[in-house]
Amino acid sequence: MNYDVVVIGGGIVGSAITHKLSTYDIEIALIEKEPDLCEGISKANSAIIHTGFDAPAGSLEAEVISHANKLWPDIIKNHQLAFEKRGAVMVATSEEEKHIILDKYIMNAKANGVDVKWIGKEEILKNNPAVTREIIGGLFIEGESIIDPWEAVYKFAEVAEQNGAAILLNKEVKQIKSSAQHFTLIIKNGEEIKSKYIINAAGLYSDAIASMIGDNSFTITPRKGQFIVTKDKVDIKNIILPVPSAKSKGKLITPAVFKGHLLGPTAEDIDDKADRSTTEEGFKEIRKECARLIPVSINYTSVKQYAGLRAVCSEDDYIIRKSVVNPRMIHAAGIRSTGLSASPGIAAYVAEVLIADDASIKKKEQWKAELPQQMNTQTDDNEIICLTRNITKGEIREVLQKSVSPANLDGIKRRTTALLGECQGSCCIPKIIDIMEEFHSDGDPVKSVQDSFIGYKI
Known part of the structure; x- marks a missing residue:
């Protein structure tokens, strides 16, 4: 099989990139090692579309999140994604936390072009009666929203396939050979796939893919985040955020579009990229920390616990660039917890890098953004x-x-x-x-x- 571009990795970033590249008149394939998309980092997260108010000012992460926030409204409308604009409150429970918000986060948000404001205790409790009475105020970020993260992955891929992209599953890359004209990807079963360009969006394994062409310029290590799903009534309208630490954004409480609420995550640096186990210690840590913000959460029942892994990069920012070994491989790596939020912006950035390298790549004259209804109905469908x-x-x-x-x-x-x-x-x-x-x-x-x-x- 021969393609102009092969995207490696079927998570939110790889699917978004394939979706974007399907607007161009090129042959594209998205390949994923698992039997389905959304089997890696993207299947377990907080399901929040962040504004980027707290992304490091001047970073590539902040740039692509900002661009993504301009793209999401049309994507949500065209692809009919489940989405709710909730707004978030970063809660201050002490004068020290208040000064961190005022001195750091308001200034950072302003630098990133995100509207935020300090609001008082009464306003917070009006919309969020479950929040602790210990608060002295908080930072209101109006644009923070929630989404179905799984649906986004599938819709990106389905629209891309509708527009000519190939979605290839059970295709684990074991080796990559380079020549002057193309790459040859050797798949686990011995199959060969040739491509002029490779987009490396392999998440936790993006460093392994890079090393297959001798590029060892970065490494990825996993950070585990455990979550609790509860069906208990949580009397909040907004996403409730703590003041972050140097290591983690802390444990939040957020509504979910599929109902119920999410509590977490933990932030555990581990070695095993396949370790998605949950623990009693993680459960206790989440409940203890969330109880600082919402005291009654200490008694919430857990319908489900799950753990997701985040890609911690040896570099401090997103890596979206050509490989230092072969410029026809473009990395989209080191995409941390904001990957869902940033995905359309990352995709647009990758497309710009690709087009800058190959002026022959042109936009399609026709591209279908909406998916057709294809269901064949049966008499017992309502069961x-x-x-x-x-x-x-x-x-x-x-x-x-x-x-x-x-x-x-x-x-x-x-x-x-x-x-x-x-x-x-x-x-x-x-x-x-x-x-x-x-x-x-x-x-x-x-x-x-x-x-x-x-x-x-x-």
């Missing part, structure tokens, strides 16, 4: 499959009919929110597997429906 989330059989079938469809139960969960309720799928898993088997009974390739159940953790 409820997931009682706690009110998900119907028709909704499960609909995602199975999509061009970028789920390969396992986790993929169904992320696309429909089935399995996210209090029972964690104990009632609906057998029914969902039956639907998947029925859908793929015609011999359609699915990476073993039975494998969807094996290893699934309730």
Whole structure:
């Protein structure tokens, strides 16, 4: 297979880049080592679209987040993404924290062009009665919003595929060979894919991809963040933020677009890039820290705990540049916790780097931003499959009919929110597997429906 551009990595950054490049008249492929997209960093985060008010002023991170915030409104509208503008409050519980906000964060936000303001205790409590009475005020960031991060990944990829991009799954890159004209990517099964350019958006493994062409200019280490999902009523309108530390933005409490609230995350530097385990210590740490901001959260029940990994780079900023070894590989690496927020801006930046290198790349005359409705309806589509989330059989079938469809139960969960309720799928898993088997009974390739159940953790 031959392409002009291969994007390595099927998370939010890789999907956004593929989406952007699909507006150009070139042959593109997005390749992902897992059987589905959104299986790495992007599947476990706080689901917040940040304004970049606290990004280091003058950084590349701040630049691309700022640009992304201009792009998100059209993306949300065109792709019908679940999205809520909530605003955030960084809560000060002491004079010391107040001065940090006034002396650092207000000035930083101003430098980044983000509107913020100091508000008093009464105004905070009016919209957020659950917040501690110990507060003395806080920083209000009106533009902070929440989104469905999984849906964004899938929609970016689906729109890109609709516009000619190839989405190739189960394609783990084991080796990259370079020649004067192209790269040859050797896939785990021995398959070869040739491409003039490579976009390295491999997340935690972007340093490994770079090293395959002898580029050891940066390293990536994982930082684990554990979260708690609660269904308890949390009487807040805004995203509630602590004053950050040098290591972490701290533990926040945020509403989620798929209902309920998220608490966390922790910030644990680890060595294993596959370690997404949760711990009792992490659970206690989250509850203790969140109780500083919302005292009753100490008693909240956990419907689900999960852990995500963030890519901590040896450099202090995003890496979006040509490789120092071969300029036809462009890195989009070291994308930390703001990767979801920045993804459209990162994609635009990568496109600019690519076009600057190759003037022959031109925009397509036609590009379709909206996805068509393709569902084939059946008489029992209204049957409820997931009682706690009110998900119907028709909704499960609909995602199975999509061009970028789920390969396992986790993929169904992320696309429909089935399995996210209090029972964690104990009632609906057998029914969902039956639907998947029925859908793929015609011999359609699915990476073993039975494998969807094996290893699934309730």
